[in-house]
Amino acid sequence: MDASWLDAPRWNADGLVPAIAQDALTGRVLTLAWMNREALAATVSSGYAHYWSRSRGALWRKGEASSHVQKVREVRLDCDDDAILLLVEQAGGIACHTGRERCFYKRLDDGQWRETDPVLADPEVIYGRP
Amino acid sequence: MDASWLDAPRWNADGLVPAIAQDALTGRVLTLAWMNREALAATVSSGYAHYWSRSRGALWRKGEASSHVQKVREVRLDCDDDAILLLVEQAGGIACHTGRERCFYKRLDDGQWRETDPVLADPEVIYGRP
Numbered sequence: 001m002d003a004s005w006l007d008a009p010r011w012n013a014d015g016l017v018p019a020i021a022q023d024a025l026t027g028r029v030l031t032l033a034w035m036n037r038e039a040l041a042a043t044v045s046s047g048y049a050h051y052w053s054r055s056r057g058a059l060w061r062k063g064e065a066s067s068h069v070q071k072v073r074e075v076r077l078d079c080d081d082d083a084i085l086l087l088v089e090q091a092g093g094i095a096c097h098t099g100r101e102r103c104f105y106k107r108l109d110d111g112q113w114r115e116t117d118p119v120l121a122d123p124e125v126i127y128g129r130p
Numbered sequence: 131m132d133a134s135w136l137d138a139p140r141w142n143a144d145g146l147v148p149a150i151a152q153d154a155l156t157g158r159v160l161t162l163a164w165m166n167r168e169a170l171a172a173t174v175s176s177g178y179a180h181y182w183s184r185s186r187g188a189l190w191r192k193g194e195a196s197s198h199v200q201k202v203r204e205v206r207l208d209c210d211d212d213a214i215l216l217l218v219e220q221a222g223g224i225a226c227h228t229g230r231e232r233c234f235y236k237r238l239d240d241g242q243w244r245e246t247d248p249v250l251a252d253p254e255v256i257y258g259r260p
Binding site: 003004005008022029031074075076077078079080083085096097100103104105106107111113 | 230
């Protein structure tokens, strides 16, 4: 798992860097999540996006509960080595846990954050009722 | 300058959230930078991207030195209110301080980060010689 390319990102004090996922087909920016070294290694070795869940404190295979996995086409690093960009194929066309295509569904409009994107699937259906 | 929409982002312990800039014309993800409350307010009031420079500890009007300003078409917030997405018109077609279109010019390729994007303008010309 360990390799020198994993040393290139400037992991922050918590061992993380922000990782943007962009839909390779539509060009939409879907999500911003966080990766640690283990998540980046798992992403590259499996070909599917893995992140570090800051709220759960755990490695998180995107789509493990929803089946909305992200197949990774490209992994990119920025000039300062402190941000990652993934180009992905988004399974189901839904990246957001609210059942929307993308997490960035609120637009600032005359001093108000307005929801611009429809809910494509009920989260209770995606994740199952408790 | 103060308004309730500025309370929506969940500013982190340093008062910051990550802000992605995406080219509204090409769809390319250009940069990931950081905003504080003041930067977001200045972005919206001026119509041009402002960030907080963590290295300089100062408000930073993108393009103030390079003239490569980012005219903002849309400001978006994600589901968890902890990341911002700007859709921008990138002046000069150059967002990166290295003289490239975008900061994400390194792609992981067989265990190596390879530079895939050309330098469009010499940084010494962009920023002037000392």
